[in-house]
Amino acid sequence: MVTGSVNTILVVDNDENILSLYEDYLRLYSDFNIIMAKNGMEAVTKFKESSPDLTFMDMHMPIMNGIDAFLMIKEFDKNANIVFLTNDPLNGELGELKKIHNVEIFTKTKFAAMLENLFVRAYTS
Template sequence: MAKIMVVDDAAFLRAILKDILVTGGHEVVFEAKNGQEAVEKYKSMRPDIVTMDITMPVMEGIEAVKEIRKLDPEANIVMCSAMGQRNLIIEAIQSGAKDFIIKPFQTNRVLEAIDKAFVN
């Protein structure tokens, strides 16, 4: 069971993702609504995995990935993006994300990405 922080500015998407993760046997330890909040909470919570939306207010997901990786080079981060953000996904992976999942979320793909990130 992984301890996971879910980061997305849309509350309904956080709820969907949390439901998938909890049903899949994981624990959601915190939900952040932007990258800045995620970076701050990562310092104190040190979750096993972070699911990170790309497009958010205050601090974008890719910037948050870079900041979290400065704090913890071993951080396991899975990006979440809408269709058509291929260039941003590539940038996220280059910034240190382990995998990505596309919205709308598919349960099997979400759990596969989490499992992959958790063993790495």
């Protein structure tokens, strides 16, 4: 569950096109400070450096996957707000994490559609 106000967002995905898409959409809605990471290890480092208010984390990445990065970040900051974005929402490991840590999990398609919906509402109002 995401709590508190959001000023800084860390977006973690090994696909540069996905990173760019999320960054473009997020910048449309606010003046967020957006930080990007391309793998789990980079995410842990950038999280420790910037203490983001919210992190969007891919699950399958090189060097370190999203679940291992999540666990390392939670050791560093037990109150970290992390939302998993995946194309594999039925993954058993994520189900266990959801039970233990109360994490939010969205498919990448659903998340992109939510951002697009916000964009449409913002520019047609």
